[in-house]
Amino acid sequence: MALTTHAAEPVGGTGGLPAGSAAQRTRRRRLGLPPMTAKLATGLIISGAILLFGLLGPFVVQDPTRVDDIGLTGPSSAHLMGTTQTGQDVLAQLAYATRGSLTIGAIVGVLTLLLSGFFGVVGAYAGGWVDEVFSLFTNIMLVIPGLPLVIVISSYVPDKSLWLVALVLSLTGWAGSARVLRGYTLSLRNRDYVLASRVAGEKRWRILTVEILPNLIPLLASQMVFAVIFAILGEAGLSYLGLGASGSISWGTMLYYAQNGLALRLGAWWWFVPPGLLLALFGAALSLINFSIDEIINPKLRNQTRAARRSWLMSRKQLETAKEATL
Amino acid sequence: MTTLTAEHLVKNYHLRRGLRGGTLRAVDDVSFTLEPGRTVALVGQSGSGKSTIAKLLLQLERPTAGRILIDGEPVQRRGGGLSRYRRTVQMVFQDPFASLNPYHTVEHHLERPIRLHQPKLSRDEVHRRVLxxxxxxxxxxxxxxxxxxxxxxxxxxxxxxxxxxxLAPGPGVLIADEPVSMLDVSIRLGVLNLLATLQREEDLGVLYITHDLATARHFADEILVMYRGRIVERGDADEVILRPRHEYTKTLAAAAPNPERRLSELRGG
Known part of the structure; x- marks a missing residue:
């Protein structure tokens, strides 16, 4: 038995790569984290920068609502990103807008995670009529057209808070990921290791939380990232139509006011490019993170670089010892 | 010391084919007894109902008809009775690549059954038992x-x-569902010998489910041959293999590779 134990030692660790990076890679894998690729790093850096801007920006910029009589002016030392038609500082608006959009994204992300997790995972695991009812409900929610419903609700309620918009967006957005989660849970609940823990005498809720849920984490993470993108874009769309939360500042409301103020026709690029760019960049960054998570769920997407493949080869010394062992 | 008895077990599955429904009888009137220290082999081709019997015995499925008795008492399906049953009847699954949770360590897999069935043990004690x-x-x-x-x-x-x-809960009956079929040929014997040794040490009753007649004869005291949900032949291991009576057992025995017969064919032809 000693021989097989020896053979099962991870060979990559002693390969041609420096020991530090190999050890680090093994640790990341053990924690279930995606390998640090250029894609993931780019996504993390961009979204991290935007996140920091949204968190800390509002503390250092001017008051975004202060009206000045200088009117529409380009970038200057007093206003780094210029001003709007009413002389409001664009940089200040951008900082508050980032905070507003990210708040919506975070709220919707968490709510979607909870809703889709409950209806997708719990339903599929419980099985029987619970699953039938949950999945019927999910399917109904799935075919309700999202944007028209959101517009109807938004125009019906006169004084909308940020929370109401977030709630509406998550109510119309959770069904898709619930179906994805249900499918995956259905396959997990009949895996042998789940049966084995039933045979061992585990309680049902413990099987769900300890045996099944950890294996769903990558999927949950990617669904949540998608929900955040969906929410931020959805809120921007609503605000652009003038149906967003009243009194809030977000990337969408900035674009809305820029459109109203004829920014495009007046060539005031400093007014509409920053929020549009941040919106596109943040969406792209989250998608990049999502692709990296997808590679854990579906190893077929992993593209092995030449360097990684080279590390599978045995070194000359390993080959010699292997030869001795077989002789 | 545990005796597990299956009496006239029947399991039907309902199939849905469009609007018409159908019934598949996976297990049909199967009875046998597992006694301490004895190995019973259940032999049959894929789809003959072997694994369904394992699921019925482990209470992962409910039999349509028939009874399962433990030490002469009908088994209990919930509460403390089920917990006691789980302690006495354990299973080794077919596919070792699927039966261990990829997320958890080996320690977790062994620690849970110990904790479940002996909740009073201290952390150190549990760790020592795992080792x-x-x-x-x-x-x-x-x-x-x-x-x-x-x-x-x-x-x-x-x-x-x-x-x-x-083995962690200290069971009296072990059900091994094709425990070596997914393993490399070179290590099968090692795993089977280990099972046999542990069986002797613990005086376990073992149900060895397999489609391999050779290992069944080698390890089992009694062989049950299953075909389409029914037990078509049963008896002493050597008896069943050397003097098969049922047509299906003869086909099964003839299908096993037999180098001597092949050599004599080559010489003759």
Whole structure:
């Protein structure tokens, strides 16, 4: 038995790569984290920068609502990103807008995670009529057209808070990921290791939380990232139509006011490019993170670089010892 | 000392084919007894109902008709009775690559059954038992193996972990569902010998489910041959293999590779 134990030692660790990076890679894998690729790093850096801007920006910029009589002016030392038609500082608006959009994204992300997790995972695991009812409900929610419903609700309620918009967006957005989660849970609940823990005498809720849920984490993470993108874009769309939360500042409301103020026709690029760019960049960054998570769920997407493949080869010394062992 | 008896077990599955429904009888009137220290082999082709019997005995499925008795008492299906049953009847699954949770360490897999069935043990005590179990299935160095995750072990090592997990509650009956069919030929004998040794040490009653007549004859005292949900032949292991009476058993025996017969054919032809 000693021989097989020896053979099962991870060979990559002693390969041609420096020991530090190999050890680090093994640790990341053990924690279930995606390998640090250029894609993931780019996504993390961009979204991290935007996140920091949204968190800390509002503390250092001017008051975004202060009206000045200088009117529409380009970038200057007093206003780094210029001003709007009413002389409001664009940089200040951008900082508050980032905070507003990210708040919506975070709220919707968490709510979607909870809703889709409950209806997708719990339903599929419980099985029987619970699953039938949950999945019927999910399917109904799935075919309700999202944007028209959101517009109807938004125009019906006169004084909308940020929370109401977030709630509406998550109510119309959770069904898709619930179906994805249900499918995956259905396959997990009949895996042998789940049966084995039933045979061992585990309680049902413990099987769900300890045996099944950890294996769903990558999927949950990617669904949540998608929900955040969906929410931020959805809120921007609503605000652009003038149906967003009243009194809030977000990337969408900035674009809305820029459109109203004829920014495009007046060539005031400093007014509409920053929020549009941040919106596109943040969406792209989250998608990049999502692709990296997808590679854990579906190893077929992993593209092995030449360097990684080279590390599978045995070194000359390993080959010699292997030869001795077989002789 | 546990005796597990199956009496006239029947299991029907309902099939849905469009609007019409159908019934598939996976297990049809099967009875047998598992006694301490004895091995019963259940032999049959794929789809003959072997694994369904395992699921019925483990209470993962409910029989349509028939009874399962433990020490002469009908088994209980919930509460403390089910918990006691889980302690006495354990299982080794077919596929060691699927039966261990990829997310958890070997220690977790062995620790849970110990904790479930002996909740009063201290943390150190549980850890010591885990190491002892690993030692009994010859996975050394034990501390090292306990900290590993399934993907860091070979197929044979994983199956040993699965055996250790089945032994963790201290069962009286072990159901082994094709325990070596997914393993490399070179390590099958090692795992089977380990099972046989542990059986002798613990005086376990073993139901060995397989489609391999040779290992069934080698390890079992009694052989049941299953065909389409029914037991078509049963008896002493050597008797069934050497003097098969039922047509299906003869076909099964003839299908097994037999180098001597082949050699004589070659010489003759």
């Amino acid at each position: 002892h179990l690993l030692e009994r299935v010859r996975l050394t160095p034990t501390e090292n193996v306990a900290a590993r995750r399934p993907h860091q072990l070979s197929g044979g090592q994983r199956q040993r972990v699965a055996i250790a997990r089945a």
